[in-house]
Amino acid sequence: MKSHVWRPLYVVIAFIVGILVFRFFYVPNDFGSGKRGFMYSYHRKSNEAEWKKQPAKYGVTGKERMHEYCSACHSAVVKVRNEKYHGVIPCEDCHGPALNHPEAPEKLGIDRSRELCLRCHTSLPYTTSERKRIPGIDPKTHNAGEQCVLCHNPHNPRLEDMK
Amino acid sequence: MERRDFLKKCVMVVVGASVPLSALTFVDPKKVLAANPDIQWAFLVDTNKCVGCGFCVKACKVENDIPLDANVTRTWVERYVYTKDDRRYVDSPKGALNGYTESRIDLGKGEFKEIDPKNVGKAFFVPKLCNHCSTPPCTQVCPVGATYKTDDGVVLVDRSWCIGCGYCIMACPYAARFFHPVLHVADKCTFCYHRLSKGLDSACVNACPFGARRMGNIHDINDPITQIIMNERVGVLKDEFGTKPQAFYIGLAQEVR
Numbered sequence: 001m002k003s004h005v006w007r008p009l010y011v012v013i014a015f016i017v018g019i020l021v022f023r024f025f026y027v028p029n030d031f032g033s034g035k036r037g038f039m040y041s042y043h044r045k046s047n048e049a050e051w052k053k054q055p056a057k058y059g060v061t062g063k064e065r066m067h068e069y070c071s072a073c074h075s076a077v078v079k080v081r082n083e084k085y086h087g088v089i090p091c092e093d094c095h096g097p098a099l100n101h102p103e104a105p106e107k108l109g110i111d112r113s114r115e116l117c118l119r120c121h122t123s124l125p126y127t128t129s130e131r132k133r134i135p136g137i138d139p140k141t142h143n144a145g146e147q148c149v150l151c152h153n154p155h156n157p158r159l160e161d162m163k
Numbered sequence: 164m165e166r167r168d169f170l171k172k173c174v175m176v177v178v179g180a181s182v183p184l185s186a187l188t189f190v191d192p193k194k195v196l197a198a199n200p201d202i203q204w205a206f207l208v209d210t211n212k213c214v215g216c217g218f219c220v221k222a223c224k225v226e227n228d229i230p231l232d233a234n235v236t237r238t239w240v241e242r243y244v245y246t247k248d249d250r251r252y253v254d255s256p257k258g259a260l261n262g263y264t265e266s267r268i269d270l271g272k273g274e275f276k277e278i279d280p281k282n283v284g285k286a287f288f289v290p291k292l293c294n295h296c297s298t299p300p301c302t303q304v305c306p307v308g309a310t311y312k313t314d315d316g317v318v319l320v321d322r323s324w325c326i327g328c329g330y331c332i333m334a335c336p337y338a339a340r341f342f343h344p345v346l347h348v349a350d351k352c353t354f355c356y357h358r359l360s361k362g363l364d365s366a367c368v369n370a371c372p373f374g375a376r377r378m379g380n381i382h383d384i385n386d387p388i389t390q391i392i393m394n395e396r397v398g399v400l401k402d403e404f405g406t407k408p409q410a411f412y413i414g415l416a417q418e419v420r
Contacts, residue, residue: 035314040302043311047321054357057226058366066369089372093218097225119216119262125280126244129287130373131214139264 057097066090073102080155094154114139117148202315204354205381206410207388207397208290210419212375215240215288217262222370224260226355235341236260237352238292238367243418244268245284251418252276263288289419290376292367293318293339293352294400294408301331301340301351310349316381316409317354325349336404354378381409 034041060069070091071078081087092098094116095108123136148154223238224231239258245251254269268276295318302310302318309325312318320331325348332340332349343350355365359378363369368376379388391397391413398415399408412419 031308034311036312040299040312041314042308043319044308044321044324047319047324048313048356050323051319051353051356052360056355056358056361056363058222058358058363058369060363089218090370093222093370093372115261115264118264119218120214122262122264122266124263124266124286125283126286127283128285129214130212131288134214 056099058092059097059099059101066092077155080153082156082158085157086155112147112149114146114148117152117154121148200380201382202380203382204295204316204359204409205379205388205392206292206295206354207377207379207391208410208412209375209377210287210289210412210414212373213240213288213290214373215242215259215263216372217259218370218372219290219367219376220258220260222366223352226358226366227353229350230344231260233344234258235344235350237339237341237350238290241289241291241419242268242286243289243416244278244286246278246282247284248282252278253418259288287414287416289412289415290367291337291339291400292410293335293354294337294406294410295352295354297407297409298405300334300336300404300406304330304334306330313356317356317359318351319353319356320349320351322346322348336401336406337408 028044028046030045031043032045034043060066067078067081067087094111096105096111098105098108101108118139120131120134121136123138124131126132143151152159217240220236220238220240221231223229224236227237229235229237234257236258239255240263241253241255242259242263243251243253252268252270254271256263256269266278266280268278270276295312295316297312297316299312299318302312305311306328307324307326309321310318310331311321327342327347327349329342329349332342335351340349340351342348355363355367358365365378368378377388379386381389381392383389384393392411395413397411397413399411400415401408401420
């Protein structure tokens, strides 16, 4: 065959070899498939460990264990809580992430904003929803602009218990 | 007895006596499984319990460093409102990051629809997140092998390998993926893989005051989540896509997709 056929072919072959050589050095060695096969789990194996290493921020899991952890120092506040009312809310929802709390962060914030309470206590006309079980107010007419904690105790909002 | 037989039996007795007792105990499959747990993470959402407070969305964004102001989120809560004149409205302003504090429906593009409270038929909230499908379309389409399903059933994105082409974002039928505005890679719910491996619940499960979100090992028959999925009426989203979602929903309506 004449060289005008072979020459472009050499170029193509050189190009392919070049790509394969580049790929050999560029792609990490730990690429491989997991249990799910090539289609679903072809990946860099060390990435799983990288994800596991990500730092967590929120603390002790579950409501019961969170209360236990917090009551070691803040037992007075935890005792006030009523499981029928705000006792179900994890402390970190209002006080922020607290994984290594006594050390870092040393002090936790307190979100006293009206918006935080309105997440659950805005009155919505949804009679079939679980939302209706929670006492709701109209934020425009119920002491608009004021912080809820001025009148209500966030740890036990039952008005009878406040007296 | 011949001498040959006597020697044979002697050898048998000596060998038999030298086998330790522990080698003869039966293998307990439960103990073997406990030593090498076969984990397959699954999510269970009880839509009856959700009140749309959005604490899960906030906790997820804080835990996973997703910018709070950006209009992207790994998990979100949708509101469904059906009126008595048979209209259906769905919205999820900011993915319910700040909860639902208004009764008007966000139609998008700055338009809102106020619904007469007397006209509201039924309404409910549905938390959503990545379904961590058994056969995820998003991992199939990745051209570089940057997204994958782990052996314990979680779909992850390799942030250092992702080229940000967005194929997976298009491929996901649940719109669970988004483009990370800071890192410029595809991002999605990881079931808080870093927390799971430390023995903690995921951030959204931890934050939910009402127990609407739960997680468990679907390969463990004694897991409370597995018991609910086996014994109660649960549904999955967009079953017809063949993605085999691993997020199960109690109290699903046909409009929720």
